[in-house]
Amino acid sequence: MTTARKYVLESQFQGEPKRSDVKIVEEKLPPLNDGEILAEAVWLSVDPYMRPYMRRFKAGDTMIGTQVAKVIESKNEKFAVGDYVVGAFGWRTKTISNGEKLSKLDRSMYTDKKLSSALGVLGMPGATAYFGFLELCTPKAGETLVVSTAAGAVGSIVGQIAKIKGCRVVGFAGSDEKVGYIKGLGFDEAYNYKTITSLKETLQKACPKGIDMFFDNVGGDFYDTVLPLMNEFGRVSICGCISQYNLEKPEQGARLSGTILFKQLKIEGFIVHRWLARWPEAFKEMNGWIEKDQLKYNETVTEGFDNMFDAFAGLFTGKNLGKAVVKA
Amino acid sequence: MTTARKYVLESQFQGEPKRSDVKIVEEKLPPLNDGEILAEAVWLSVDPYMRPYMRRFKAGDTMIGTQVAKVIESKNEKFAVGDYVVGAFGWRTKTISNGEKLSKLDRSMYTDKKLSSALGVLGMPGATAYFGFLELCTPKAGETLVVSTAAGAVGSIVGQIAKIKGCRVVGFAGSDEKVGYIKGLGFDEAYNYKTITSLKETLQKACPKGIDMFFDNVGGDFYDTVLPLMNEFGRVSICGCISQYNLEKPEQGARLSGTILFKQLKIEGFIVHRWLARWPEAFKEMNGWIEKDQLKYNETVTEGFDNMFDAFAGLFTGKNLGKAVVKA
Numbered sequence: 001m002t003t004a005r006k007y008v009l010e011s012q013f014q015g016e017p018k019r020s021d022v023k024i025v026e027e028k029l030p031p032l033n034d035g036e037i038l039a040e041a042v043w044l045s046v047d048p049y050m051r052p053y054m055r056r057f058k059a060g061d062t063m064i065g066t067q068v069a070k071v072i073e074s075k076n077e078k079f080a081v082g083d084y085v086v087g088a089f090g091w092r093t094k095t096i097s098n099g100e101k102l103s104k105l106d107r108s109m110y111t112d113k114k115l116s117s118a119l120g121v122l123g124m125p126g127a128t129a130y131f132g133f134l135e136l137c138t139p140k141a142g143e144t145l146v147v148s149t150a151a152g153a154v155g156s157i158v159g160q161i162a163k164i165k166g167c168r169v170v171g172f173a174g175s176d177e178k179v180g181y182i183k184g185l186g187f188d189e190a191y192n193y194k195t196i197t198s199l200k201e202t203l204q205k206a207c208p209k210g211i212d213m214f215f216d217n218v219g220g221d222f223y224d225t226v227l228p229l230m231n232e233f234g235r236v237s238i239c240g241c242i243s244q245y246n247l248e249k250p251e252q253g254a255r256l257s258g259t260i261l262f263k264q265l266k267i268e269g270f271i272v273h274r275w276l277a278r279w280p281e282a283f284k285e286m287n288g289w290i291e292k293d294q295l296k297y298n299e300t301v302t303e304g305f306d307n308m309f310d311a312f313a314g315l316f317t318g319k320n321l322g323k324a325v326v327k328a
Numbered sequence: 329m330t331t332a333r334k335y336v337l338e339s340q341f342q343g344e345p346k347r348s349d350v351k352i353v354e355e356k357l358p359p360l361n362d363g364e365i366l367a368e369a370v371w372l373s374v375d376p377y378m379r380p381y382m383r384r385f386k387a388g389d390t391m392i393g394t395q396v397a398k399v400i401e402s403k404n405e406k407f408a409v410g411d412y413v414v415g416a417f418g419w420r421t422k423t424i425s426n427g428e429k430l431s432k433l434d435r436s437m438y439t440d441k442k443l444s445s446a447l448g449v450l451g452m453p454g455a456t457a458y459f460g461f462l463e464l465c466t467p468k469a470g471e472t473l474v475v476s477t478a479a480g481a482v483g484s485i486v487g488q489i490a491k492i493k494g495c496r497v498v499g500f501a502g503s504d505e506k507v508g509y510i511k512g513l514g515f516d517e518a519y520n521y522k523t524i525t526s527l528k529e530t531l532q533k534a535c536p537k538g539i540d541m542f543f544d545n546v547g548g549d550f551y552d553t554v555l556p557l558m559n560e561f562g563r564v565s566i567c568g569c570i571s572q573y574n575l576e577k578p579e580q581g582a583r584l585s586g587t588i589l590f591k592q593l594k595i596e597g598f599i600v601h602r603w604l605a606r607w608p609e610a611f612k613e614m615n616g617w618i619e620k621d622q623l624k625y626n627e628t629v630t631e632g633f634d635n636m637f638d639a640f641a642g643l644f645t646g647k648n649l650g651k652a653v654v655k656a
Contacts, residue, residue, distance in 0.1 A: 052586070052590070220583065223585055238585055240589065241585035244585065244586055251583050253581070254581075255547065255580065255581040257548075257566055258569050260566050260595060261566045261568065262597070264597050265597055266595070267594070267595045268592075269587075269589035269590070269594075270589075274592065
C-alpha cells in the first residue's frame with residue numbers, strides 16, 4: 001500500500017494566506033483498479049488563482065492545483081510507467097487517476113530540462129498570455145501595451161509576445177531586480193511600481209501616444225489609473241486582480257462607465273480554459289519562439305513539497321520572478 | 329438679411345443644467361454664397377449626450393445638436409428649396425450650410441407624419457439602439473436582457489429589438505406611467521426603479537436564469553448591481569451613464585474587475601458614429617418593423633424654440649417618454 005501526502009485546507013483564508021490555514025495529511029492509497037494509473041508529483045504549480053478559487057472549498061478539502069507527475073504504476077493502456085503527465089491533482093505527492101483529463105507530455109518538446117515549463121510558459125500560464133493577449137487585445141504593430149505584474153509567469157510572456165508583434169511595451173513590476181529582468185527581455189520601458197512617485201505621470205511619460213492595450217493582472221488602483229489614459233477603441237484584457245484577492249471586504253474604486261463610454265473601450269475578463277482545444281497551437285508557436293531565442297522565460301523554483309506553502313504565499317508578496325514552481 | 333436665433337452657453341453647467349446657463353441671442357446671416365443653402369429648423373433634438381459634450385465648449389459657444397430643417401433658399405444644386413435635411417446645426421432657428429455632412433431625407437420613408445423620427449427611431453437614437461445592442465450584445469434567442477432607461481428614446485427601441493430576436497426583456501424606468509408604456513411594448517418585466525425596495529432582489533426575481541446582456545444608459549449603482557448578477561460570458565453595452573453626467577465630482581463605486589474576470593464578461597462602450605456608414609441599413613430594417621407594427625415609438629414633443637431648454641432639462645428629471653423633440 002502506498003501513502004500519499006497532501007495539503008488540505010484547515011480553515012478558510014482570511015486576508016493573506018497563512019501557513020496555519022493549511023496542513024499536510026497522509027492518505028493511504030488503495031491498489032489500482034483496471035484503467036487507473038499511479039502518478040508521483042515531480043513539479044507542482046502554485047498560481048494566484050488558487051487564492052480566490054479556494055473560497056469555493058471547505059476545511060478538509062485538498063488544495064487545488066496542477067502538477068507534472070511521473071507514471072509509476074499503470075493499469076491503463078494509454079499510459080506507460082515512465083510517462084510524464086500534467087494533471088489537476090492538487091497539492092499532493094501521489095495520485096491515482098483514471099487518466100481522464102490528463103495530458104501526456106510530448107517529450108520531444110518537454111525535454112528533461114523543460115519538464116517544468118508544462119506548468120509555465122508551455123502550460124496554463126503560457127496559454128493565458130498567448131490567448132488572453134492576442135485574442136482580446138488584438139495587437140497591431142506600433143500600438144502601446146501596458147502590462148502589470150510584468151515579471152510574472154504571465155506578464156513576462158505577454159510583453160515578449162507584444163514585442164514580437166511590433167508593439168511598444170511598458171511593464172510594471174514590484175522590485176528593481178524584476179525591472180532589470182523585464183528590461184532584459186526587451187520591454188521598452190519598465191518601472192518598479194513601489195518606488196515611482198506617480199503612476200499616472202509615469203504612464204503619461206512612458207506612453208506618449210497613449211495606451212492602446214492593457215493586460216491587467218492586478219486590478220484596483222492600477223486599473224483605475226490606466227483606464228482614463230487609454231486611447232479611443234482601447235482594449236483591456238482582465239487576466240487577474242491580485243490586489244483584490246486577499247481583501248477582507250470589497251474595496252470601492254473609480255466609477256469608469258464614462259471613461260469606457262467616451263473612449264469606446266472594450267474590456268473583457270477571461271479564464272484561459274475557454275481556448276483549451278487550441279492550447280497546443282499556442283505551445284507549438286511559443287516553443288518555436290523559445291528555440292529561436294525570441295521568447296525567454298524564468299522559473300522561481302522552491303525545493304521540496306514541504307515548502308510548497310511558502311511558494312504560494314510568496315506569490316502575494318512578490319517573491320517570484322517568472323513562474324513559481326515547486327520541485328517535489 | 330435674415331436673422332437667426334440661437335442658444336449659446338452663458339456659463340458652464342454645474343450639476344443640473346439651469347436655464348440661466350444658456351441664453352438666446354440673435355445672429356444676422358449674410359446672403360448665400362455659391363454652394364450654400366439656408367435651412368430653417370422644423371424639429372430640434374435634445375439628447376442626454378449634450379450634457380457631457382458641452383464640457384468641451386466655452387461661454388458664447390452655440391449649444392450643440394441635430395435638427396430636421398427645411399431648405400428655404402439654395403445655391404447648392406444638391407439641395408432644392410423644400411427639401412428636408414438632418415444637420416448638426418446646434419440649437420438655432422436658421423442656418424447657412426455648405427451642404428457637407430448633411431443628409432437629405434427620403435420623403436418616402438420620412439413622410440410628413442414621420443419627419444421628427446429622423447431625430448429618433450429612424451435617426452441617431454434608433455441607430456444607437458440597433459447597433460449598440462445587436463453588435464455589442466450579440467443576442468441569442470432565449471437569453472435575458474436588462475435595459476435601463478427603458479422608456480427612453482434608445483432603451484424602448486433596444487427592448488423591442490430584443491423581443492423581435494426572441495429574448496426575455498427586463499426593463500427599468502422612472503415612473504409608473506413609463507412602466508405601463510414599456511409593458512405595452514411587450515417587455516416581459518418592467519419596474520419603476522424609484523419605488524422598488526431592492527434592485528438586486530428585483531433583478532434576481534425578474535431574471536431567474538441570470539442576466540446574459542445588459543444595455544446600460546445610467547451607470548452608477550445600477551451598473552454596480554447588475555454586473556454581479558450576470559451569467560458567464562455576459563455582454564454589457566455601455567451606451568450612456570446619465571446618473572453621472574450632472575455630478576460635481578466623480579463618485580466611487582464597486583470595484584468590478586473580479587466580477588468581470590471570473591464571469592468572463594465583455595464590456596464595451598460605444599458612440600454610434602462608428603457605424604455611420606451602416607446607419608441606412610438600420611433605418612431600413614427598423615422602418616420595416618414599424619410598418620409591420622413590430623416596433624413602436626413615442627415622442628415627447630415640446631412646442632416652441634423658446635421652450636427648448638425645458639425639454640433638455642427634462643431629460644435629467646425623467647420627463648420624456650420615448651424621444652424628446654422640440655417643434656420649432
